[in-house]
Amino acid sequence: MISHLLLDIEGTTCPVNFVSDILFPYASANITQFVEENHQDASIAKILQNALDEYNNDHEWHKKSPQKQQLTDSSEDRMNLCDYFLHLISIDKKSTSLKDLQGKIWKKGYIDGDITSRLFPETADCLQQWAADKLTLAVYSSGSIEAQQLLYQHTNNGDLTALFSHWFDTHTGPKKTRESYTQICQTMHVEPNKVLFVSDSGDECDAAEQAGVQTLFSKRAGNPDQNPKHHRWVGNLRDLAQHLS
Numbered sequence: 001m002i003s004h005l006l007l008d009i010e011g012t013t014c015p016v017n018f019v020s021d022i023l024f025p026y027a028s029a030n031i032t033q034f035v036e037e038n039h040q041d042a043s044i045a046k047i048l049q050n051a052l053d054e055y056n057n058d059h060e061w062h063k064k065s066p067q068k069q070q071l072t073d074s075s076e077d078r079m080n081l082c083d084y085f086l087h088l089i090s091i092d093k094k095s096t097s098l099k100d101l102q103g104k105i106w107k108k109g110y111i112d113g114d115i116t117s118r119l120f121p122e123t124a125d126c127l128q129q130w131a132a133d134k135l136t137l138a139v140y141s142s143g144s145i146e147a148q149q150l151l152y153q154h155t156n157n158g159d160l161t162a163l164f165s166h167w168f169d170t171h172t173g174p175k176k177t178r179e180s181y182t183q184i185c186q187t188m189h190v191e192p193n194k195v196l197f198v199s200d201s202g203d204e205c206d207a208a209e210q211a212g213v214q215t216l217f218s219k220r221a222g223n224p225d226q227n228p229k230h231h232r233w234v235g236n237l238r239d240l241a242q243h244l245s
C-alpha cells in the first residue's frame with residue numbers, strides 16, 4: 001500500500017513549456033533593469049562578481065568583445081555584463097552565475113505578481129485530494145528547493161506549498177541515480193516499496209525502481225520523453241489513484 005507520493009514537477013505536475021515559454025523569456029526581458037536596480041544588494045553584487053570571473057575566462061567571447069578585467073561601479077560595465085548574460089542564454093551555456101541571477105529575477109517576478117505558475121489543469125485538485133486521503137506528498141525536482149517552493153506558492157490555484165511535507169533537489173543527488181532514491185526514503189523514514197515516484201523521465205523511473213521504489217511514468221502531450229519503457233504510466237494525474245495499492 002502506497003503511503004508516500006514523490007512527485008517530479010516539469011512534465012509531471014506542470015507543463016514543460018512553462019519554463020521554456022514563460023520563465024526563461026521573463027528573465028531575459030528583465031535582466032538589464034533588474035541588474036541596474038539591484039546591483040547594490042549584497043547577494044546580487046556577489047553574483048555579478050562571479051559573472052565577471054566567468055566573463056574574464058571566456059576566450060570565445062573576447063574574440064568578439066573587449067576584455068574588462070574589473071567591474072567598476074559604472075552603468076556601462078553593468079550593461080556589458082548584461083550583454084554577456086544574454087549571450088550565455090543565446091548559446092544555452094550552463095553558467096552558475098546566470099542560473100543564480102535568473103533565480104533572483106524569477107523570485108521578484110513571482111512576488112510582484114508578474115509570474116504565476118501554470119500547473120496541469122487537474123494538479124491542484126489532485127494534490128488536495130491526495131493530502132486529504134492522508135498520503136504524504138514530497139517533491140523531487142532538479143530545480144532548486146527555493147524554485148520549487150516559489151512555483152507551488154504562486155500557482156493559478158493559490159499557494160499549495162502546505163500540502164507538501166518534503167522537498168528534494170539535486171543536493172540529495174542526481175535524479176537518474178539509485179542512491180538518491182534510497183537517501184530520500186531514509187530521510188522520509190519510509191520503506192521504498194511504500195513510495196510511488198511519478199516522473200516524465202523513463203531513466204529517472206529506472207533509478208527509482210532500482211532503489212525499490214514504485215514508479216509511475218507521466219506521459220503527456222508536449223513532454224520530450226514519451227517512452228514509459230516497462231513502467232506503468234498515466235496521461236492524467238486523476239488516474240494515479242488506480243496505482244496506490
Ligand SMILES: [Mg+2]
Pocket residue numbers: 008009010011012199200201
Ligand atoms: Mg520532469
